[in-house]
Amino acid sequence: MSSPTGPASGLPVRMPRPRQPGRHRRPEPLAAPEGAPALVLAVPGTPSAATRSLAEEVVSIARSELPGLDARIGYLDGDDEFPTLQSVLTRAAEERTARFEQARAAGADVAQPDGPVAVVVPLLAGPDNALLRRVRQAVMESRVAADLTDVLGPHPLLAEALHVRLSEAGLARADRARLFTVATAADGIILAAVGGEEAVQAAGITGMLLAARLAVPVMAAALDVEGAIAATAEQLRGSGSQQLALAPYLIGPELDAGLLDAAAKEAGCAAAEALGPYPAIGKLALAKYTTALGIAPQQPQGTPTH
Numbered sequence: 001m002s003s004p005t006g007p008a009s010g011l012p013v014r015m016p017r018p019r020q021p022g023r024h025r026r027p028e029p030l031a032a033p034e035g036a037p038a039l040v041l042a043v044p045g046t047p048s049a050a051t052r053s054l055a056e057e058v059v060s061i062a063r064s065e066l067p068g069l070d071a072r073i074g075y076l077d078g079d080d081e082f083p084t085l086q087s088v089l090t091r092a093a094e095e096r097t098a099r100f101e102q103a104r105a106a107g108a109d110v111a112q113p114d115g116p117v118a119v120v121v122p123l124l125a126g127p128d129n130a131l132l133r134r135v136r137q138a139v140m141e142s143r144v145a146a147d148l149t150d151v152l153g154p155h156p157l158l159a160e161a162l163h164v165r166l167s168e169a170g171l172a173r174a175d176r177a178r179l180f181t182v183a184t185a186a187d188g189i190i191l192a193a194v195g196g197e198e199a200v201q202a203a204g205i206t207g208m209l210l211a212a213r214l215a216v217p218v219m220a221a222a223l224d225v226e227g228a229i230a231a232t233a234e235q236l237r238g239s240g241s242q243q244l245a246l247a248p249y250l251i252g253p254e255l256d257a258g259l260l261d262a263a264a265k266e267a268g269c270a271a272a273e274a275l276g277p278y279p280a281i282g283k284l285a286l287a288k289y290t291t292a293l294g295i296a297p298q299q300p301q302g303t304p305t306h
C-alpha cells in the first residue's frame with residue numbers, strides 16, 4: 001500500500017522490517033500512516049465507568065492490532081464527562097483541518113485533505129435498528145464526512161466469544177477435544193438478542209456456529225420481547241433439553257440493567273455474562289474499519305476450543 005515517495009494517503013501500510021527466511025516467515029505487520037481516518041467507536045446505552053472501561057479496552061485491542069491507529073470513543077447518550085458521538089466527530093474534523101493549515105503555513109506542499117474524517121463502528125454484535133438510526137442521526141448532525149460500518153456480527157469469532165463466556169460460567173465444556181467436562185454444562189442454549197426480528201435472525205446465524213462448537217441445540221430469542229425467552233426455553237425442553245443456559249448475544253452497554261437476570265429467572269435457567277471486551281470484539285471493530293477503507297488485511301483469527 002506504499003509508493004516510492006511514501007504511503008498512500010489515509011491507508012495502512014506495511015512497515016519495512018528484516019524478513020525471516022523460509023516459507024514459515026511471519027507476515028509483515030500493518031501500521032496506520034499519519035492522516036488516516038479515525039476509528040470512532042459508537043457506544044450505545046447509558047454511559048458509566050464500566051462502559052468506559054469496556055470501550056477503552058476494545059479500542060486498545062484495535063490499536064494493538066494496527067499501531068498508529070487513531071481510535072476514539074463517542075457515546076450516543078454522552079454528557080460533559082462522556083463525549084457524545086457528534087462532538088468526537090467534530091473534534092476529529094477540526095484536528096484534521098488544523099494539521100493541514102499548520103503544514104501549509106510551514107511551507108509544506110500538501111493537498112487539501114479529502115475522504116472521510118472518520119469511520120464510525122457501532123459497538124453492537126447484531127443489528128438494532130433503533131440504535132443504528134440514532135448512530136446515523138448523530139453522524140448526520142455532526143456534518144462531518146464519516147463512513148458508518150455494519151455491526152460486528154454475525155461472525156465465527158462471536159461464536160467463540162459466546163463459547164468462552166459460557167465455559168467461564170460453568171455452563172459449557174471448554175474443550176470437547178480434551179473431554180474437559182463440566183457437571184453443570186447445558187444441553188440447550190438460548191441466545192438472547194435485542195433489536196427485533198432482524199437481530200434474532202442474525203443471532204441465529206452465530207447460534208448455528210455455536211451449536212457446532214458445543215454439539216447442543218442453540219436457539220435465538222428476543223430479550224426485549226416479553227415472554228420470548230421463556231417460550232424458547234419451553235421449546236428446547238420440549239425437544240429434549242433439560243439443562244438450559246442463557247447466552248447474551250450482546251456486548252454489554254446496550255443491555256438494560258436487570259433485563260438479563262429477569263429473563264433467566266423467567267426461563268428457569270442460568271445465564272452467562274455478556275460478551276464484553278473479549279479480544280475478538282476489538283479485532284472485529286478494526287476489521288470493519290479496514291474494510292470500510294477498502295483494505296483487506298489478514299482476517300482476525302480466533303483460538304480453537306473444540
